[in-house]
Structure formats: structure tokens, C-alpha cells
Amino acid sequence: DIQMTQSPSTLSASIGDRVTITCRASQNINRWLAWYQQKPGTAPKLVISVASSLENGVPSRFSGSGSGTEFTLTISSLQPDDLATYYCQQYQSYSLTFGQGTRLEIK
Amino acid sequence: QVQLVEWGGDVVQPGKSLRLSCTASGFTFSGHAMHWVRQAPGKGPEWVAAISDDGNDKYYADSVKGRFTISRDNSKNTLNLQMNSLRTEDTSLYYCARADCNTIECKRTDYWGLGTLVTVSS
Numbered sequence: 446d447i448q449m450t451q452s453p454s455t456l457s458a459s460i461g462d463r464v465t466i467t468c469r470a471s472q473n474i475n476r477w478l479a480w481y482q483q484k485p486g487t488a489p490k491l492v493i494s495v496a497s498s499l500e501n502g503v504p505s506r507f508s509g510s511g512s513g514t515e516f517t518l519t520i521s522s523l524q525p526d527d528l529a530t531y532y533c534q535q536y537q538s539y540s541l542t543f544g545q546g547t548r549l550e551i552k
Numbered sequence: 553q554v555q556l557v558e559w560g561g562d563v564v565q566p567g568k569s570l571r572l573s574c575t576a577s578g579f580t581f582s583g584h585a586m587h588w589v590r591q592a593p594g595k596g597p598e599w600v601a602a603i604s605d606d607g608n609d610k611y612y613a614d615s616v617k618g619r620f621t622i623s624r625d626n627s628k629n630t631l632n633l634q635m636n637s638l639r640t641e642d643t644s645l646y647y648c649a650r651a652d653c654n655t656i657e658c659k660r661t662d663y664w665g666l667g668t669l670v671t672v673s674s
Contacts, residue, residue, distance in 0.1 A: 446614075477659075479660060479661075481597075487666075488647055488664040488665065488666055488667060489597060489647075489664060490664075491660075491661065491662050491663075494660050494662075495660075500662070532596055532597060534597075536659035536660055539602070539611045539659070540599055540611075540613045540614065541587075541599035541602075541659055542599065543596045543597045543598070543599070544596065545596050546596045
């Protein structure tokens with residue numbers, strides 16, 4: 446199985462900060478990478494797919510980049526509503542695998 | 553709008569069986585592959601199984617292969633997960649998720665339900 450490694454595991458930032466989360470795949474997944482946002486007590490919500498394609502309704506302050514084995518999720522100006530845990534997921538091949546998550550905290 | 557409602561979760565003893573279901577609405581169920589994904593308390597999501605739109609193609613995670621069976625009834629807009637020989641490590645919130653196209657190679661999941669809780673404990 447393809448292993449997905451996220452960093453950091455916890456990120457504390459202030460409102461208005463630019464924040465970046467990194468995801469590394471254990472092998473080439475081209476651009477078959479999705480980012481999910483999970484708020485406490487809710488299901489994961491698809492935010493970005495194909496590494497950089499923003500889902501409908503997701504604020505433009507979110508962006509994704511990368512290909513191959515290195516990917517990033519960036520929030521250009523952190524807002525209170527962004528408090529959540531973020532997971533990357535590869536969907537290059539079965540078994541689909543997720544990163545361990547990055548918990549985003551507001552300072 | 554797309555709605556996925558899972559049900560069937562319960563508290564069961566190790567070694568027992570349980571059947572989960574997911575009722576879909578708001579889209580053409582028979583035109584989409586479907587997935588089950590689970591999430592243990594305090595952990596990240598873990599993909600479990602996938603099924604093509606017509607039910608002919610299926611994939612399973614190694615952790616459930618041979619114990620779990622995914623199926624669907626397109627006449628009832630329902631996705632199922634038969635879970636046998638349950639283990640304590642199967643304790644999780646189980647989500648059904650819609651794939652964005654129809655074949656088993658459709659691995660991008662764009663809508664998830666709220667989940668149903670399975671607790672395996674003696």
C-alpha cells in the first residue's frame with residue numbers, strides 16, 4: 446500500500462496567517478491527491494482534488510499544489526472557520542490511503 | 553441535494569456479524585461507484601471497500617478482505633456492508649461515500665454520509 450505522511454501533526458496559527466500543510470507519498474501518485482477537512486463531530490469534506498482543483502463552494506483562500514510524491518495545502522489567510530483537522534488521501538491506486546491528519550488550531 | 557444516510561451500527565461481541573446499510577438520495581445512485589470508509593475514535597479515516605455502479609467489481613482493504621462483503625441494490629438506492637467475524641479493531645464510525653463516476657476505478661469520493669457507529673466489545 447502507498448503510505449501517506451503529513452506534517453506537522455498539529456499546527457497553531459493566528460487569524461490572518463498563511464499556513465501550509467505538507468503531505469508526502471511513499472511512491473509516485475502523479476496528481477491523484479485529495480485534501481479533506483474534518484470539523485469536530487462531522488464527516489470529512491472534500492476540499493481539493495487532483496492535487497490543486499478546488500471543490501465548489503470552498504473559499505479561494507485554500508489552494509493545493511504538488512505532484513509525484515510531494516504535495517502541499519495552503520490557506521492564504523487563516524479564518525476562524527478553518528479550525529479543523531486536514532487529511533490528505535491518495536487515490537492513485539487501491540487500497541486508498543489517508544495521511545494521519547494535521548490538526549489546525551487557532552492561537 | 554446529495555444525501556447519504558448510514559444505519560445498522562450497533563454494539564456487538566467479537567466474532568459476531570453485523571450488516572450496515574446506506575440509503576442514497578438526491579442523485580442517480582445507479583450511475584455512481586460507492587465506497588465504505590471507517591474512522592476509529594481519535595484516528596484518521598481508513599478506506600474499507602469499493603463497488604462499481606453495477607455491483608460487478610469490488611475492492612477491499614486487506615484488513616477486511618474475506619470478512620466483509622460490499623453489495624448494492626440499485627432498485628432500492630441502497631449500499632450494504634456485511635461484516636462477519638468482527639474484531640475489536642473494527643470498532644469505528646462507518647461512512648458511505650459516493651464516487652464521482654461509475655466504474656470501480658472511480659476513487660475520488662465527493663460526498664460522505666454522517667456515519668454509523670460500530671462497537672465491537674465483549
